[in-house]
Amino acid sequence: MPKYLWIFSIVIATEAWSRNLADPVYIEPFDRGAGGTVLTRASREGILFGNPALLGLGKSWLRWGGLQTTIKPSGDIDKIQSALNSDVASSGTGTTNLQDEGGTQVDISQLEALDLGIGTELTISILNQNGGGGIFVDGGAYLRYDSFGDTGIPGARIAVDAIGGAALSGAFSPLRWLHLGATQKFLYGVEKNLFITPFNAEDAIAEAQDVSSYGQGTGTDVGALIYLKDFTVDYSLGLTVKNLTPVKFTDNRYPTLPQTKNIGLGVTLHTEGNAIHFSGELHDVDGNSGESLARRLHLGVRFLLWQTLGVSAGVYHNKPSYGLKLDLLLIKIGLSSYYRVVGFGSNSFERPEYTITFSVGI
Secondary structure (H helix, E strand, C coil): CCCCCCEEEEEEEEEECCCCCCCCCCCCHHHHHCCCCCCCCCCCCHHHHHCHHHHHHCCCCEEEEEEEEEEEEEECHHHHHHHHHCCCCCCCCCCCEEECCCCCEEECHHHHHCEEEEEEEEEEEEEECCEEEEEEEEEEEEEEEECCCCCCCCEEEEEEEEEEEEEEEEEEEEECCEEEEEEEEEEEEEEEEEEECCCCHHHHHHHHHHHHCCEEEEEEEEEEEEEEECCCEEEEEEEEEECCCCECCHHHCCCCECCEEEEEEEEEEECCCCEEEEEEEECCCCCCCCCCHHHHEEEEEEEEECCCEEEEEEEECCEEEEEEEEEECCEEEEEEEEEEEECCHHHCEEEEEEEEEEEEEC
């Protein structure tokens, strides 16, 4: 007789920074370290956006309950250090000079090294084998100096990209090896790319204040997981369709989220308390997002030792990524490193991002 397992969850989420439109709207930091692979294994509330069918694998009554906070500095550390050590003011021998009110020539070329950002995440959530819920908040801003700008005038580029909302997920298992799930998303988003110079500062600040006005949209994801379990080796196949109908935001405040079909394979070697999970995924099989094949291909490996230490590595957006987490009963600590895109279209560029995560829960 088939065993049915119904799970319903609701999550409030907001995600800052720009994103690869082939990706889910949220990926947990440790999973980003594992190459952004989420179709055959995902962490905590990341399951709801990665593949809701993974909920059907839950065995314990309480899977997770607690608070997680993350700090996300970003930028090229070597460039930032170089800028801090450089002598910005000079007698005018640099290649890029401005004249201050006293007539002194100031070399600002070294400011091109300023390429940084900061973000924070906060989650409060609870998940068990029958359902769960949580609150997720993520915010940040990114700053980059441009010595030539759009019209030859030096200035600062500021990128703000935020998307958030609520998700309601459900899953059931019609067969022991087959799990199905769905997520309904209620989203809001805003995206801004500002260029500020001494001549347009007031207008740019007024435009920046408009960030509080966001567009709204809804989307539906469905997922399936085939999970074949053995004594020491498990095999899994994950399939999802994100945004059955493309998510269009009111007032065009945020780029449309396209429909994406995704497929992933996973192999897990395990003992009683240790496991190594290998995964390979192709996001957006049809290429509706416009992303290149290299940026849609994700590879990852997770080492889970003694249910205490986790190490992840992978290829995320065609760049190396790494993650580390330590589970000390009620306290969990995590670190991740990966590359991410800022801005959209011709104003987009990649830069490294780092996360420092601290969790309290069970």
